[in-house]
Structures are given as C-alpha cells and as structure tokens.
Amino acid sequence: MPVPAPNLYPDFNTIRLSHVCLNVSDLAASKAFYTEILGLQVTDEDDAHVYLRAMEERGHHSVILQQSDQPGTVEVMGFKTFDEDDLDRAEVYFREKGCPTEWVQRAYQGRTLLTSDNMGIPLEFYHKMDRLAPIHQKYALYRGVKPLRIDHFNCFSPDVDASVAFYSDFGFRVTEYTEDEDSKRLWAAWMHRKGGVHDMAFTNGTGPRMHHVAFWVPTPLNIIDLLDLMATTGHVKNIERGPGRHGISNAFFLYILDPDGHRIEIYCSDYQTVDPDLEPIKWDLKDPQRQTLWGAPAPESWFKHGTRFVGVATKESDIQASPIIAP
Template sequence: MLPVSNPHPQFSITRASHVVLGVTDLERSRDFYRDVVGLVVTEETDTTIYLRGLEEAAHHSLVLERSAAAHAHRIGLRVRSDEDIHAAERHFAAAGIEHRRVERDHQGPTLQFRDPVGTLMEFTSSMDVVDRKMQNYDEYRAGFPQRLDHYQVVTYDVQTATEFWTGLGMRISEYTATDGSDELWGSWMEVKGNTHDLVFTNGRGPRLHHFAYAVPDGSSLLHAADVAGAMGFGDEIDRGPGRHGISNALFLYLRDPDQHRVELFNTHYQFIDLETPPIRWDISNARRAQLWGMPASNRWFFEASEFPGEAVQDPLLTATPQTLETYLGLH
C-alpha cells in the first residue's frame, strides 16, 4: 500500500539543509566544489571546510571533513524551531529510534539519529547567518549553484523508508512501482513545496546516491560541463546533461575526487496544494529516468557513498536496470 503523509506530525521538518562528507584530500575537494561546481567557501579550518550556494544565507549547506575514508557522514534537514528539536527527541525516544543531541559548529540545537533503514541523519533548528552572494555576479563560477535542494538515498527497503518519513510529515510527489501495483521501487518526498527534499530508490543500501544544488537555468549546466572538461574533470561527468521524467528536471551529475556524487539541476515544479495526488510511474517506463538522452551508466546505477559503520544490505526487490552499457549492446 502506498504510504500516506501524516498531516499532523509532532514536529515540523522544513527543508533539506546540509550534507556532511568525509573526504581524503580536503584541499583538493575544496577546489573541486569551489572551482568545478561553483560553491562559495564560507570558512576553513585544518580539518573542516564549510561551503554554500550563492543565494544561501545559512552558514553552510556542504561540510567537508578530513577523513581516512570517503564516507557520507550525515544528511541534514532543518526543523522550524528549537521546540521541534525537543519534540523530535520525545518522539524518537517513544518510537525506539537511535538518537543523540550533539554540538555542531555554526548550528543551533542539533539532533543526530539513524532512520529504520540505516540512513544517518541530523536535524538542526538554526544556523549562523552570512551574506547572500546571489547578486555578486562577478563571483559566479562554473554552474552557479544557488541552493541545496535535495538528496537521493539508495536503500534495500523503499517501503519501510517511505513509511517512516511520511509518518514525519513528508509528502510523496512522485513514485515508481511495479507495473499494476504499488510495490515501491522509489519515492520522491517533499516538505518545502517542490518535488523533493528526500528520495529513496531501490538498491544496495543504505548509501547516499547524490545531493543536489539548484542552478539558474539550463545554460548553467552546460557551462559547468565545459568548466569540468577544461579543468580535467570531464571524465567525472557521471550522467547528462539530460531531462528526467520524474521531477521534469534538467540535470548534470558529477563525481568529486572521492567519488561522492553531486547533481546540478534546474526546472522542477511546485507541489504545494494538498489535494494534488502523487505522480505514479511504472518501473517498466524508461521515460521516468530520462525523457531524452542516453540511459545512465553502470556506475551511476550501482555506485554510491556508504555511511560509516552502516552495513550495506542487498535490496528486497531485485531487477536489472537498462544501463548505457546494455543499451549500446542492444543497438
């Protein structure tokens, strides 16, 4: 059965907020996200670099932490107020969800937890405020990323993940399912009024597939691809440019020096009105993945960033997607 959003959750999640990555070469990763992607460096220490999009007033949306191994350390979401942090603590304690309060630089009250499928998350209610750069056009670089928009997580159990997050108030905007049923292969969920803040897709997980920044227009994607090629990262264009059926987004995916995946995208739509039903896609419908353009490669489908200490499990549903390699083999 397709999960239904809880209209009255005990606390209010407002948006995708920030992602924390472990990187093995801090300076090289900084240069990639600053010069190839186009993010703004907010602050640097010997162990941590904070970056943000051009229109963001929050101190950071990407945190790079010097690490021995390349892992996705945490996915961050904002809640509305400090009281929502307290309410989340009470809810998780009653539900038996692993959680702990932590101190995070430049963040207000922060609660870290593990969802039922092993995704390592944190909520925060506030951040230090910095100047927006959206009108500093002389400082625009690469893809001109404006703001963090969403995450996609690979999970072994899409149904369980979706039930948990819709129970916390997220709404399904689109989903993929076995033809003729509601057996979930992927769910696109939102709280901020566009198509997604958090996505779960079927596969070996839990792993972070990608995090995504909104860019001003389609030409920004092409410019980012040109910059990546000029700076020696052309082979790290993982997919695109192209247009997804799901979310209607133009997209470009890149891999950083540790092979974490970042998406630049444009043009998804509003999903605000409560009476609007989610869009359903049969798993057999290839247009869900791309309205035009070639299928994704093996590495786009099967590679992703692991969470530290979380065992990766095989998916409950199994199928072989059509990859670029199999597509070319058939034509």
C-alpha cells in the same frame, strides 16, 4: 504496496533539507573542486573542515568537507525544523521509534539532535544556524555552475516501502514514485517538505548509501557551461550521466563525481508541490521516459555506485525487477 497517505500533522515540523557532511581524502583538492569547478563559496575553514554555501543561501553552510581516514563516506545529513520546540518533539519521536538520539555540538549551529532513520541513515535536526549576509547579487562571485542552493538528497534503500512509510509518518509527502508491477512494491520514490519535487528520495538498491546530493542552478545553460569547464580542466572522467531532462520531476540534470566519488547532481526546472492534497504521479519501471524524458537510459554505474554512511552496515535489496539500463 500503496503509497501511504501523507501525515499532514506530524509530531514535529521539518522545514527542509539543510546540509551534508562529506568525508574526503584530500581537503585541498576537494576544496578546489567544490569552489573552482562547482562554484560554492567558502564560509570558513580549518585544518580538518571546509564549510561551503551556495549563492542564495543565508545559512552558514550547506556542505561540510571533512578530512577523514574514511574518505568517500557520508558523515551525516542535516534538516532544519520550524522552531526550537520541534527539536524536543523530534527527540521524543525518534526515541519512541527505537532510533538512537543524542544532543551534539556542531559549529555554527544551535541545539542539534543527532539520530537516524529506520535504515540507519544518520540524520541531524537543528533550528538555528548562523546567518550570513546575502551574496546572491554579488555577481562577481559567481563561477563554475553558479549553484543557487542545495536541493535534495537521494539514497539507496534496500526496502523503499519501509523508507517511504517512515518519512511519511513525520511529514514528508510523496510527489512521484515507481512501482514494480509484479511485486507491487515501490522501486523508487520522491518525497518533499519544502514544496519542490523532493528533499529526500529513495532508490532501490544496496543500502543505506547516499546516491547523490543535488544543487539547484539558474538555467540548463549553466550545466552546459559546467560541462565545458570540466572538459577543459581535466575532469572529463568525473562526468557520469547527462545532460538530460528527467521524466520524473521534469528537471534538467547532470550527474558528476567529486574527487572521492561522491555523486553530485546539478539540477533545475522542476515544479511546485505546495498543495497538501497534491496526488503523487506513478511511473512504470520499464518506461524509458521515466529516467529521461528523451528516452536515454541511465548507465549501470548510476544503479550500483553509492557512498556509504560512516559506521552503517548495508543490506542488499531482494527486489528482482530492474529498470532499463544503458548497454
């Protein structure tokens, strides 16, 4: 299937991804990992939650760690709209698509619409979040990998064509994609709202499941520092893939796992995609430089391991094609 044309005038205006709520088994251990190893900043906490932001973020949180009896799952992914009226338009839009809609109360957020996409991924949209004082020049606070901001989500989808069509309809634009040459179906696609390579990406596989959430860092050297830190603090087994440079996105990357198996990507150096008529880049599924510009294939775990969304059933993909997998 061809990549759908972008809808430049969607029914409502989503600005960017905003936050994710991750369910964890040991709140104290997860807090230590996200603050002491990754370097996120605590903005509030209680017996069941820790709220975190990165160094350039003014919104109250981009990560919520939630104590849960279903650890290693994802509660919800959040997005910010341009204005309040967009929330009402979004409610109408998702209801007409047959998706559930509910107005929910969220700490530190204004009106929040809870819904889901066509695969069942729980999504919430809001316009107002409590704003905090800037800390990006408080260099004494920088530690770990020195994360600046949340960058994107990547999710497994059993039907990437259907996922791309759904998100394209409400304004997401494809920047790069991989197509299975035999079936002419999409194997993966990268989609954005904020002008980077992606806010949301979809990878073929059993889904829906979260593949990873990514954070932007200043330089590749920050990733090297993180590797040294993890290697000397008992976290070698949490290093899954990298460091390397992606062919798709051109970004320098590292993939790690948190204590509950949520995959985190540390990410920098992708490119700008602001122009609405920017043509997407197509990659061959068998091109070894697609995954890593330097030719190194990804491990099998990268194509198999993901975290489920709470209460959402998964389905296997029927695409038989496979990228190159490391032995």
